Amino acid sequence: MGKPMKIRAASKDGVTEIKVLMNHEMETGQRKDASGATIPAWFINQVTAKLGDRTVLQAQWGPSISKNPFLAFRIKGGKAGDTVTVTWVDNTGDTRTDEATVT
Amino acid sequence: MIEHPMERRQVLTLLGALAAAGMVFPRMALANWDKAAFEARTMDEALKALGAGTPATGGDVQIIASDIAENGAVVPVQAVSKLPNTERIAILVEKNPSMLAGSFDIAADTIPDVTARIKMGQTSNVHVLVKADGKFYTASKEIKVTLGGCGG
Secondary structure (H helix, E strand, O other), X not given: OOOOOEEEEEEEOOEEEEEXXXXXXXXXXXXXXXXXXXXXOEOEEEEEEEEOOEEEEEEEEOOOEOOOOEEEEEEEOOOOOOEEEEEEEEOOOOEEEEEXXXX | OXXXXXXXXXXXXXXXXXXXXXXXXXXXXXXXXXXXXXXXXXHHHHHHHOOOOOOEEOOOEEEEXXXXXXXXXXXXXXXXXXXXXXXXXXXXXXXXXXXXXXXXXXXOOEEEEEEEEEOOOOOEEEEEXXXXXXXXXEEEEEEEEEEOOOOO
């Protein structure tokens, strides 16, 4: 299991803004360690965001996304008390899901 | 290497239990990930893999980022589409070994305005590719990198 994400979701004037900070190394597979051995690629390659049970964003990522990825986007609708669920899957099959309540 | 049948069996049993509990999705991870697009070596290849061909340029797609990124490991990029029925937004870095940083599928009620942080190995053009109503549009911006973010 990956480390927890930080999710903030705030609704204002009928628009909900969602900000997600994930906790992941995002190794490119290009770097070498001190002994010269290649550090294997290890990165989040899929992200799904839901508002309630509705999928609002699905992303596919490559290793060019930065370490501890940040993602921000906005949705029409949503209100205080709604649940935002974000799930990521990495290239090793590891996955993490976290929730936040819209404020 | 010496085989340890007991250990291997235990590991397999554990994996099976995890899969049964819905905690491991290796097949899903492989099925949906657009390998060809992420492993493309040239812009043409990447655009082709994304099904884009030659995208149109115009003011309806915007890329918002600072001109100079001091740290190539963390470059904030905002990709905005003003086109109706935007289905997908992709961010590509021309001079990165993996050009396609990410693609975002936008649901109907989601505003096509996505911010992410990318890595940049060196100064490069960064492209935003938008698919709207089945057609492709693009916008580009050169971002200068003082310190590369992909080296070791």
